Amino acid sequence: MKTVFSPGQLAHDPRHEISDGELKPAVEIPARAEIVRARILEAGMGEILAPEEFGMAPLARVHDAGYLDFLDSFWSRWTEAGRGGEAFPFVWPVRGLRADPVPDHIDGLLGRYSFDAGTPMGEETFAAARASANSALTGARLVAGGDRAAFALCRPPGHHAAADYYGGYCFLNNAGIAAQWLRDAGAARVAIFDVDYHHGNGTQAIFYDRSDVLFLSVHADPREEYPYFLGHAEETGIGAGEGFNVNYPLAPGADWAIWSAALDAGLERIARFAPDVLIVSLGLDPYEKDPISRFRLTQDDFTRLGARLARAGLPTLFVLEGGYAVDALGVNCVNTLTGFEAG
Amino acid sequence: MKTVFSPGQLAHDPRHEISDGELKPAVEIPARAEIVRARILEAGMGEILAPEEFGMAPLARVHDAGYLDFLDSFWSRWTEAGRGGEAFPFVWPVRGLRADPVPDHIDGLLGRYSFDAGTPMGEETFAAARASANSALTGARLVAGGDRAAFALCRPPGHHAAADYYGGYCFLNNAGIAAQWLRDAGAARVAIFDVDYHHGNGTQAIFYDRSDVLFLSVHADPREEYPYFLGHAEETGIGAGEGFNVNYPLAPGADWAIWSAALDAGLERIARFAPDVLIVSLGLDPYEKDPISRFRLTQDDFTRLGARLARAGLPTLFVLEGGYAVDALGVNCVNTLTGFEAG
Ligand SMILES: [Zn+2]
Numbered sequence: 001m002k003t004v005f006s007p008g009q010l011a012h013d014p015r016h017e018i019s020d021g022e023l024k025p026a027v028e029i030p031a032r033a034e035i036v037r038a039r040i041l042e043a044g045m046g047e048i049l050a051p052e053e054f055g056m057a058p059l060a061r062v063h064d065a066g067y068l069d070f071l072d073s074f075w076s077r078w079t080e081a082g083r084g085g086e087a088f089p090f091v092w093p094v095r096g097l098r099a100d101p102v103p104d105h106i107d108g109l110l111g112r113y114s115f116d117a118g119t120p121m122g123e124e125t126f127a128a129a130r131a132s133a134n135s136a137l138t139g140a141r142l143v144a145g146g147d148r149a150a151f152a153l154c155r156p157p158g159h160h161a162a163a164d165y166y167g168g169y170c171f172l173n174n175a176g177i178a179a180q181w182l183r184d185a186g187a188a189r190v191a192i193f194d195v196d197y198h199h200g201n202g203t204q205a206i207f208y209d210r211s212d213v214l215f216l217s218v219h220a221d222p223r224e225e226y227p228y229f230l231g232h233a234e235e236t237g238i239g240a241g242e243g244f245n246v247n248y249p250l251a252p253g254a255d256w257a258i259w260s261a262a263l264d265a266g267l268e269r270i271a272r273f274a275p276d277v278l279i280v281s282l283g284l285d286p287y288e289k290d291p292i293s294r295f296r297l298t299q300d301d302f303t304r305l306g307a308r309l310a311r312a313g314l315p316t317l318f319v320l321e322g323g324y325a326v327d328a329l330g331v332n333c334v335n336t337l338t339g340f341e342a343g
Numbered sequence: 344m345k346t347v348f349s350p351g352q353l354a355h356d357p358r359h360e361i362s363d364g365e366l367k368p369a370v371e372i373p374a375r376a377e378i379v380r381a382r383i384l385e386a387g388m389g390e391i392l393a394p395e396e397f398g399m400a401p402l403a404r405v406h407d408a409g410y411l412d413f414l415d416s417f418w419s420r421w422t423e424a425g426r427g428g429e430a431f432p433f434v435w436p437v438r439g440l441r442a443d444p445v446p447d448h449i450d451g452l453l454g455r456y457s458f459d460a461g462t463p464m465g466e467e468t469f470a471a472a473r474a475s476a477n478s479a480l481t482g483a484r485l486v487a488g489g490d491r492a493a494f495a496l497c498r499p500p501g502h503h504a505a506a507d508y509y510g511g512y513c514f515l516n517n518a519g520i521a522a523q524w525l526r527d528a529g530a531a532r533v534a535i536f537d538v539d540y541h542h543g544n545g546t547q548a549i550f551y552d553r554s555d556v557l558f559l560s561v562h563a564d565p566r567e568e569y570p571y572f573l574g575h576a577e578e579t580g581i582g583a584g585e586g587f588n589v590n591y592p593l594a595p596g597a598d599w600a601i602w603s604a605a606l607d608a609g610l611e612r613i614a615r616f617a618p619d620v621l622i623v624s625l626g627l628d629p630y631e632k633d634p635i636s637r638f639r640l641t642q643d644d645f646t647r648l649g650a651r652l653a654r655a656g657l658p659t660l661f662v663l664e665g666g667y668a669v670d671a672l673g674v675n676c677v678n679t680l681t682g683f684e685a686g
């Protein structure tokens with residue numbers, strides 16, 4: 001299958017993140033994409049295309065206009081305020097506090113449009129996020145045009161970003177943007193299956209009231225793991241979306257036997273939904289050696305994952321999400337994709 | 344007037360805070376209380392009493408039970424999780440994310456029960472916050488017992504803490520706890536006038552639907568200043584509380600002429616309310632040399648502030664809130680209190 005990737009996605013190059021009350025080296029770094037790209041070339045998996053430029057319109061179909069304006073104008077506001085370097089928000093409008101009116105001050109804006117403290121934003125962040133979204137959109141166009149599958153090598157990732165907030169290293173919801181673009185291009189139904197270790201809270205939130213985009217996620221129980229505040233089994237959708245949101249939270253420590261049972265249940269639900277396209281939010285952090293995660297998938301399990309996904313028999317767009325065991329990302333990613341192709 | 348203070352309030356001794364994406368030296372430090380205490384002694388302002396122990400019951404009248412359990416059990420959970428040193432939350436349940444179910448993981452709990460990233464919590468934090476609340480309660484008992492006024496030298500401060508979240512260096516809402524205790528002790532109406540540079544979002548939230556506790560605040564416009572997400576003029580209360588919440592947001596840069604006009608408007612509103620007791624949330628950060636604030640009150644203006652408050656002719660409890668120009672805190676605080684006594 002073809003891969004879509006732009007070197008522009010590497011421009012977001014954070015130095016630090018804040019966690020456990022310390023400024024630590026960033027883990028969502030350009031090397032993540034580079035090692036995946038290198039392994040694709042090494043494995044001879046197929047062509048790597050540069051993304052087309054889709055402009056702002058497909059982003060605005062999923063994201064709030066004020067949020068996009070904020071991302072677009074952030075660096076000029078930040079530097080006009082005499083600031084520089086990486087920005088971290090530090091105060092948030094939780095319950096009882098008001099998201100609106102939107103503050104004027106840049107520190108207020110940072111909190112208004114985010115939900116965590118660990119996602120650094122700099123001069124090139126929005127450009128890189130846009131390039132990443134263009135890769136997802138280009139992959140969607142390949143699949144809409146008849147390719148059996150495509151791989152959008154998206155980085156920065158997307159599944160934690162909602163309509164109007166960033167966090168979890170995510171700024172634009174690449175999978176969600178691709179799903180909406182496919183709907184607008186004529187697909188009646190799109191399923192998004194999120195296999196990242198962490199719940200795809202942003203994607204769930206974006207489609208929670210809709211029946212045309214089925215969202216499913218296998219992830220660590222939010223009582224025990226980030227993002228903590230979404231991803232429970234009882235979250236099944238609302239209004240027209242009731243029944244079209246499916247969470248499989250698993251206890252940390254789950255191995256392939258446990259994990260793949262949830263995967264199979266999800267694939268059965270997808271079969272009943274009969275979507276025109278399947279989008280896989282491909283997080284590689286269920287890997288047993290991921291430094292921030294606690295599932296126990298092996299490198300061979302990723303090959304098995306690809307094969308099982310292939311059995312769904314659907315045009316499939318893979319969109320890269322998380323995964324922080326940098327040395328193994330290339331192998332685990334390509335194992336999934338070649339497992340799919342062989343499956 | 345008498346001052347209430349416990350050395351136990353000094354046990355919360357944070358090293359760092361996170362702001363602007365950096366770990367910086369903490370500004371809400373024990374020296375704040377010590378310099379105020381020293382100036383009170385130097386000025387011969389009156390006796391300094393140790394607080395009585397009121398137990399948990401008066402805290403539970405204002406704060407959520409789960410929140411108090413969290414504060415109480417925090418250090419044992421934190422250390423059982425293999426952590427140590429100061430704790431900072433890093434992810435919050437903003438809109439669309441769920442505050443309930445409450446997570447089990449300590450990092451989830453930290454975000455569930457807070458609203459900012461800049462408020463360090465350590466082993467002694469809850470003990471110090473309880474001692475600070477006991478000082479406020481002891482001050483309330485003095486006023487209820489007939490003293491014209493009392494000064495609760497509260498530190499850590501309280502006005503940013505709401506029923507179930509901490510932030511802005513605040514853990515327990517000392518002024519709110521004192522107000523509720525006075526109500527329970529027989530006062531029909533209590534007014535809280537918050538003169539801190541920053542909006543008292545926690546106090547507002549606690550009493551927003553009530554007509555028995557009038558909350559007023561003169562502060563920097565939240566569009567421009569922390570806490571950014573509460574403190575607008577149109578926030579006038581809800582339900583039975585409609586008309587009993589009064590905000591005077593001022594543009595940064597306000598001097599005594601502008602600031603005291605809002606003060607006078609607030610005092611007129613208080614006169615119409617005819618409370619049994621006035622509580623002054625005494626933030627000293629409207630001071631012109633405060634390092635994190637942008638109002639322009641002089642040291643003499645604090646004397647004027649005390650005199651104006653005295654003219655209300657009400658039993659008055661002063662509760663210390665913010666103020667970070669450490670060298671000047673003692674003078675500005677005692678100027679206010681002696682201005683009141685002479686007024
Ligand atoms: Zn992840």
Ligand SMILES: [Zn+2]
Pocket residue numbers: 539540541626628664665666
């Ligand atoms: Zn303040």
